[in-house]
Amino acid sequence: MxxxxxxxxxxxxxxxxxxxxxxxxxxxxxxxxxxxxxxxxxxxxxxxxxxxxxxxxxxxxxxxxxxxxxTVQSLSGTQDAFREVHSRGSPVGPVVDVSVHEGSPRAALIVRLSKNIEQLPSRFTLFKIKYVGSSEREEFRVYRKKLPFDVGEEEYLTLEEPQWEPKSMLALMLEAESRKVYYGDKPSGVLLGKRALLSVYVSRFESLQDIALLLMEFHEAYNDRIAFHITRSSLKEAARSQDTFSHSWGGAVLTDQQANASAYRRVAGVVRELSPFSQYSLSMPFNYHSLKLFLEEWSTGNPELHFRSNHLTYTKKESSVLELNHHQFLDVLNRAKRAPFAVLYYEPNCADCQAYL
Structure with a gap:
């Protein structure tokens, strides 16, 4: 890199x-x-x-x-040694690609911006400053950070205003940071706004492109309420996935900025949550139908929404409801001394559920 x-x-x-x-x-x-x-x-x-x-x-x-x-590279119009990889986005961060007249007020403004990285929307921003002749047009572009998948976003954004001002430049750089699907680190609060965050934890065996395209199926309907995010495949994320989903092959966690006050509600005398809960999880492997149902249930404000595909619950008399994954459920069935009685709940007319059953 x-x-x-x-x-x-x-x-x-x-x-x-x-x-x-x-x-x-x-x-x-x-x-x-x-x-x-x-x-x-x-x-x-x-x-x-x-x-x-x-x-x-x-x-x-x-x-x-x-x-x-x-992080800041400059060259005159006569130099050809500059690496052209900088003319596009980088895997580190966005690239500000500027063509300016040497000694002009715009050139001074760009240099000042490049020296104040901490004040930019992304401190990983890289600068390519090219000094062109007075007869050539000055131009300000922001190339988006490269992602390991493609969801059809514009490669770069251009400042169209005749007057270059720090406010309009920073607004353009912030717009370049706003993605249809985020990858890696979680987006900042400025990018999230009041939206919930749907983070997908994937194992190294999953195709990031397929996951991104699946999330894009719901982008138009939920973009104003949910920001979509794919985490990196790392040991740290695998451990977090193991802790959340009881397995390392991933899942999705929807973090709502509003705590679920109804989580205190008792169901058949059993407290389902011990404290207000703002996260809702969906275990992998999930597909279009399971994700669609998951998001629909969340958008209707279902206070009991905390389900995972292939995860089941069971209870004994006067005991708490326990959540099980598929392997734990089979273990419960196999070790029972009597014939167990199981009730399986699934969405009617769900072809995938029928196949799973």
Missing amino acids: VQSLGGSVKVVNVAIKQETEHAKILGISTIPCLRLYGNNNLKSATYKTYESTNVSADEIAHWILRSQNR
């Missing part, structure tokens, strides 16, 4: 646990430790240490590019 954006990096893995003397030589007290040696010499006393607690590819790549002064 760093190399494709014009930077250079050589990765060296030092196994501190096996080679404890290396820790003393390098002065490392805690691991993991990520250092960047600008002179390619591990024995050098000059290096930068990665201080952030967020160990993600985007964070690390942006840190390296910023350390190498690659």
Whole structure:
């Protein structure tokens, strides 16, 4: 990722646990430790240490590019050495592609923006500043961040206003950050607004393109109420999926910004939720029909909505209702001393449910 954006990096893995003397030589007290040696010499006393607690590819790549002064690149119209990969979006963040006249007020404004990354909608924003001749037209474009799937969004947005102002530029950059389907880190509160967030946790065996196209089936109907989001496939997300769905092959979690006050409600004498609950989950494998029903139930304000496909519940006399996944349910049936009595609830006229039964 760093190399494709014009930077250079050589990765060296030092196994501190096996080679404890290396820790003393390098002065490392805690691991993991990520250092960047600008002179390619591990024995050098000059290096930068990665201080952030967020160990993600985007964070690390942006840190390296910023350390190498690659987040902002400029060139005159006569130079052809600039890497053309910058003329499109990057996997790190959006790319501001600008053509300006050298020494003009617009050029000064762009340079000022590029030096105030923390004030931008995305601090991962990369800048490509090209100085063109006075006879050529000045242009301001924002290329969207590259995603591992395509949902038919515009590749870039252009500032059409004759007057370039910081307010209109930031508005365009924020619009470029607003996606039909988000990927990776959860979108910020500015991008979410008052919408709920539907996050899909997928295993590495799932096709991100298929999941994105499935979510797009509901984009038009729910875009004003729900933001769609696909998480990265990582060990961290797999562990979270295991905790949420009792398996590692994923599912969807709908997080509503309004707590479910009806979660205290008792059903047949059993408290279904111990506290106001704002998350509703749907286990994978889900498809168009199960997701459609899930969203319809949520939009009607169903206070009991917290179901997972292929998940079942059972109860014993004077005990709480327990939620089971498919394997746990089979275990309950197999270990019963008497013939168990099971009631299966499913949506009428649901072909997928019939096939599953």
